[in-house]
Amino acid sequence: MKSEPDCFSIDTLKKEGTTIWDGVRNYQARNIMRDEMKQGDQVLFYHSNAKPPHIAGLAVIASKEPIPDPTQFDPKSEYFDGKSNKDNPRWMTVKVKFKKKFKEIIPLEQVKSNPKLKDMMLVQRGSRLSVQPVKAKEWEEILAMLG
Numbered sequence: 001m002k003s004e005p006d007c008f009s010i011d012t013l014k015k016e017g018t019t020i021w022d023g024v025r026n027y028q029a030r031n032i033m034r035d036e037m038k039q040g041d042q043v044l045f046y047h048s049n050a051k052p053p054h055i056a057g058l059a060v061i062a063s064k065e066p067i068p069d070p071t072q073f074d075p076k077s078e079y080f081d082g083k084s085n086k087d088n089p090r091w092m093t094v095k096v097k098f099k100k101k102f103k104e105i106i107p108l109e110q111v112k113s114n115p116k117l118k119d120m121m122l123v124q125r126g127s128r129l130s131v132q133p134v135k136a137k138e139w140e141e142i143l144a145m146l147g
Helices: 010-016 027-036 108-112 136-145
Strands: 018-020 042-047 054-061 095-107
Touching: 010 018, 010 042, 010 054, 010 095, 042 095, 042 136, 095 108, 108 136
Parallel strands: none
Antiparallel strands: 018 095, 042 054, 054 095
């Protein structure tokens, strides 16, 4: 899961403990949260638009089921969607719980230079999804990079 650190960082998640991953307005990312993420799944927390962009830590999916993103119903929110309604919400999300902040970040360039991660969605040109699947072998390699 990607977030800009000046908007919501791993430190913010650590302080809050648990949060909803709100504001996602991409159907593919929504579908990943709605259909693929399950309670207990671990998450790589990635800082995008950082210098350097990097994997900063781990989180865990805390919700049993996907939940409607409440920001879609709030006219004051930048994520308001007037076409969505509470009986048939367009945007779903999950609760995310802090697990660990890495002592050392894993910079994007280090991920890109690892041949075992050449197919990881994170390193593909044009891949800008804020929520991306990670294959088991990619997960294991990322953790191995931490030592």
